[in-house]
Amino acid sequence: MKFCDLKERLASKVGIIGNIAYPVIGAGVFLLIWFVAAKATDMEIILPSPSRAFEEFFVLFGTKEFYVALGGTLGRALISFALAFLCAAILAVIGYLLPSVSKILAPVVTILRSVPTMSIILLSLIWLNSSESPVLITFLIVFPLLYSSLERSLKNIDGYVLSMSKVFGVPLMTRIFRMYIPAVLPDTVAAARSNISLGLKVMIASEVLAQTVKSMGVAMQISRVYLDTAALMGWTIAAVILSYLLEGAVLCMGRLIVRWKR
């Protein structure tokens, strides 16, 4: 084996180990700081240790209520995300085809992006019931972000590729499936990945304020009322893992679909 081959193999192995090691080190440092802080406060009601929080998480894991709350929150989050995605995709395409629609939508999207989240939450609590308002809130937070990303991707399609497709008379369906969809996919997957966890966070926050039954938000609120900080931490760990899994699922889907280099 040549020396340069050996060097390349070693570099590749170091790269793989690094990909696993760095996140583990990061998580380890975080847990260490948490552990030290919990030891320093020495009051479980203020800050339980990581081991207590994880213990509580595993206790939750064995209860029926956990799955009911998780299912409720996850279902609502996915519904509002899917609605936001669908509306963003439809309006971005209409805006791309009819620039006047895009111009009309621009200030609406800007307003939605700059309205304080709390204003949206409080208004929707007035307008809707406790299980509908978290869906609307998450929709209103996620929609402008997805719309802007889709609109930007469509506008960024290479002008030469568009001209080439027109000159060569490429059929519309071929253009849609081979050019337009693949052109917007990479940025859309990236936007969906970051927005799905944001959507989950907003969903839980609005569930707390709306007192939505069968939800993680209300479960967290109950833990807070009983000053059961360890259980609150357990629910938080569950939310973090769920968010991580959702992001991972979007990433895997993206990797399956987007296989080309950019």
Next chain:
Amino acid sequence: MKLTNITKRYGEVNIFEKFSIEFEENKVTAVMGASGIGKSTLVNIMAGLTPYDGYIESEGDISCVFSEPALLPNLTVRGNLEYAVAHRYKDKLRRSEAIENVLEAVELSDRAGAYPAELSTGMAQRVSMARGFLYPSRYILLDEAFRGLDTALKTKLERYFLKLLESDPRTVIMITHDVNEALLLADRLVVIDGSPAAVVMDRNIDAPKESRKLSDPELQSVSDEFITIVGL
């Protein structure tokens, strides 16, 4: 292809006013002129990419080679060629054969499965050139197709162009800024100037393309005339 009374305006700017020109069958015509004079607008008019007033008589389809390769990043070299011509070659076997032939002509058979990001600039432009010839068009528009390439790559691409043209003759309208490129590749050199643009020089170049040298007296004379016209 015959363009008659073509009129095109961009706002207050009158690019063409009753502009007429005819392009001879199976010949390469180089169209030159200063930047912003309307050369690319002329290509866009012929390619149907921009609205205009006037008439264009043509008998057959048009393909284009742009200054950028215009390849889809999500498709391989073969996929990019398929994308542009699949609707014109319904028979899969014939299509596949045509793709193999054109890739062989530009010496890219071994890169058929590569994505554009895996190709060099010269390779990508060769794919674009191959696509222009693969499409069963009667006319090929070259819109500064050799721009931005270094001398070696440019010479190589020009050789591939002549090779493809020899095996599959087409009527080529070539927009360029480089007089040497026009002298080596074209059968006719047209220079447009003014606002609205008009033909200020129109010269045939008869020397056989495969043995042309820039030092040939005929090419020298065309070059001198060009320099006098554009006032260099």
